[in-house]
Amino acid sequence: MVKAGIVGFGYMGRFHLRKSRLCEGIEVVAVYDVDKSKAGEAQQEGLIAARSLDELLGMEEISLILVCTPNDSHRDITIAALRAGKNVMCEKPATMNAREAEEVVAEAEKAGRFYTIHQNRRWDTDYLLVKKVLAEKTIGNYTTINSWVYGQRGVCFGWRADPEKGGGMLYDWGVHLIDQMLNLYPECKVDRVFGRLESILTPAVDDFFEAKLFFDNGVCANISVGTFSLQETPRWMVFGDRGTLKLDDFDWLSGTMARIREKVYGFDSVYFKSNLGPSRTMAPLAPEMIEKLELPVIEEEPLTFYRNLVASVQGDETPFVTHGEIVRDMKIIDAIKLSDQTRQVVTLGI
Template sequence: MAPINVGIVGYGSSAKIYNLPFITPNPDLNVYAFLQRAAAPDPKTATPGSHCTVDFLNAKHYQSADDFFADSNIELVIVCSHPDTHAQFAEKALRAGKHVVVEKPFTTTTAEADRVIAIAKESGKILTCYQNRRYDSDFLTLRHLVNENAFGTVTEFENHYDVNMPVWMARNKTIEYTPGEGMTFALGAHSIDQALLLFGKPASVTAFFRSVRGVESEIDDTFTIILQYSGEKKNLLVTIKTAIATPMQHQLKTFVRGTKGSFIKFGTDVQEEQIFAGEIATNKGFGVEPTSTHGLLTTLKEVDKSQTYQEESKMYHGKFPSIKGNYVGYYKDLVAAIRGKRELAVNPQDSREAIRVIELARESHKTGTTIQWS
């Protein structure tokens, strides 16, 4: 079967670092074209990474969006542009009869998300969001333990995505907020998605936004979002956090408590770091976490052979081996969905609900109240 021709919108870090390294190893995907506004540089003086024509000699280069979307050979469009253009380009691609992957955040508002999802249903084409952090080592491990009922009934879940004073955020001096700005959209789009995937939509949202980067700004760089549930999950409390004032050797990632066990894990998935170091995503050790950051699993009954029984606590304790991270798997799953061999791994409605959490969180912060889900 011929590979699927891929057209990529944008050629910044989203395309070069977070998507292409996991597309190019896939024999079922062919990097066919780019939409990049900048003119092609002189190949004799251009440096690698400066332009799509330098790095992908056989791919087509379009400067015009109309020309790009009119190319009938493009079957799958990956939108890697600025968040405020995600919905616009997704709509153009769907109306041109192409499948679409939208980089996170899916959109900047739920109104945009609803419109694009409706267009996808009309077109019959696949629409999905690049929630690659579902394929993080730590989240794959956590999801496995939840599915194995290692914790019994989960009563508390903390999901962290902390980064100590990232340059790209620290230099943001913008004061006024516009939808799509801030850490809730940058990193929260991942951690919120993970929480919703595990536990579903909450009954209410309470949030606290802060700016600790040395500027009084409406744009959050640090946040805490609390999700509360009802019905059978009324005793569940989910906390989603990002902090940038966090000088730690290994950042806190996950803390879970339940009626039968607990799990605490430090350290961030290694795949991004490995790509920055020039590693190839298909290398044997790619996505493998060091044992030093494996999470501590404590349970009333033995769950894994990595645990040992401790008489003092009368519980089983042990560093649970992390499952290998697998961003390449995102695009493998997508190809299978396009070819009708599996369900779509990331339903766009899931990503829409994550945007809704952000909207309600901002309302909660602004009013100082808990906001009911709506």
């Protein structure tokens, strides 16, 4: 049985407690939170409430620390845990920048313990569907992928509104969506990056951002996150040279995919559309030229990340989210920020 300790018993601390209770081979035994009121909550769950980080890290039975605190504290807590001889799974983003991520990776290698990041959205079913459609070339060769997440509430809450704590949407949702994109093409490099960050309704941090990642295979990934949109936007759009996929939500069922029929190449059918005005380029195709495709079935994998975590502590597997990926995610974040500051596209080749 892998015994684990949680640092930061807020929303994600509780999430990891629930997950661990669904997965065989792991038991969370203790918690540390700077907010003393969390001690009672931990005890109600049958957990030891450590009075300090050192006390938690000094518990010999614990071999895994789950870091679930605000983003600015990830580096220091992770390094302290590694130096105490623990394996670490830290919440995303790994750190505040790539330099810090490299520092933590070096500490993990020195300590001979594993260090990984909770990139749970690699197993979202909408993402797995996009990955499958790309791999199988269902709608041809790909040019453009849009990954958009928009909410309605307008503002970032609590520490997410504080730049010192690592607030803002680029660190919050951005790091998930970037990690997903990089894992669509793990063998490709990102040549160039464009970024634009805005504070629309939350002062001090970005409550909206957009980023473009240009892969060296010619695909452009458009990522955009906003906290205020009162109109629904698709979660994903994937443009192939034989068809198009649209996913509306965070699952594999709510979308549509269409492809041009096999023998159709000239796209010469012009179907009259009254409000379009004079344009042949933008005129729709005749319906019989288009084939509506079933979306592939995607199995849910709610515990895959956790099972790998447990197997990694036991030495039977290595963590899915690797050191190279952790640093690369943060390098892309740095490049997006630099692009926003300089109003330039940033050349990378990573």
